[in-house]
Amino acid sequence: MAIVAKRTIMSLFSDIDDVYSHQVRIVLAEKGVNVEILPVKEDDPGADLLSINPYGTVPTLIDRELVLYEARIIMEYLDERFPHPPLLPVYPVARAETRKMMHRIEQDWYYLMNAILKDESAEQARANLFESLTSLDPVFADKHYFLSDEFSLLDCALAPLLWRLPKLGLDISPTFKGINSYMQRVFKRESFQTSLTDAERQIRAA
Missing domain, CATH: 3.40.30.10 (Glutaredoxin)
Structure with missing residues (x-):
């Protein structure tokens, strides 16, 4: 030690x-x-x-x-x-709901992401991830951030996966306005830009 x-x-x-x-x-x-x-x-x-x-x-x-x-x-x-700015809700029920959704992101979307990365021919996992994300387009459109008007740990958990969609062979059509607008808001956020390594920037390099 x-x-x-x-x-x-x-x-x-x-x-x-x-x-x-x-x-x-x-x-x-x-x-x-x-x-x-x-x-x-x-x-x-x-x-x-x-x-x-x-x-x-x-x-x-x-x-x-x-x-x-x-x-x-x-x-x-x-x-x-470091309590400011807070990234979890104040009240216990809301905090529990946030933790539950973080678990679902991990178990559902990250599971599919890992399946794709382990086998680039994993078309079923790719299709399932695309369908799961796009089916929630109205949810992404409903709030400024994911399930909240305030930036939270949910966004910190979700944004890295969404940033890697090109690496996963996924292209979210502009017709899915909710998720595309959400990604633009989060990706432009100063903390997100600061967090990126050079290798990660290359994922979406023009």
């Missing part, structure tokens, strides 16, 4: 094109946190990461003596550690 003792500022082990690392980087940018980004490839984590995280996974956050891994745990910790 020597690496923990040496850190004087918050540090994040992050893969430059890992979708879960991207989620955390959005939260950090939204909160304006001064953080040291430690680039690492998840398939080659290195001794420093393995010394503090037995799974060698990214993202991994170091905050003083605290070490956290798994994106959702890190995101919720950051929201509590």
Whole structure:
């Protein structure tokens, strides 16, 4: 644990094109946190990461003596550690609903994304993801952000996946105005732009 003792500022082990690392980087940018980004490839984590995280996974956050891994745990910790701007609702029921939807995003959409990335010929997963996203076009149109008029952890969880749609071989037609307008709003947000690595920018490079 020597690496923990040496850190004087918050540090994040992050893969430059890992979708879960991207989620955390959005939260950090939204909160304006001064953080040291430690680039690492998840398939080659290195001794420093393995010394503090037995799974060698990214993202991994170091905050003083605290070490956290798994994106959702890190995101919720950051929201509590840095309460402004809040990224979860105030009331318990609304917070629970947000957490439930984050779980659904992970279980439904991220599951399909991972299936596509593991097998580029996974046409059924690609079709299912397209259908699932576009079927919610009215939901995307209903609020300024996803299920809320305020930017939240839901958006931090969802935006990295939507940014990677070209990489997944998916093109959302302009006829789906709700989801396209939502993506434009989120992608233009300062925290989202700040969160992008050069590798991620290339995904949607003109």
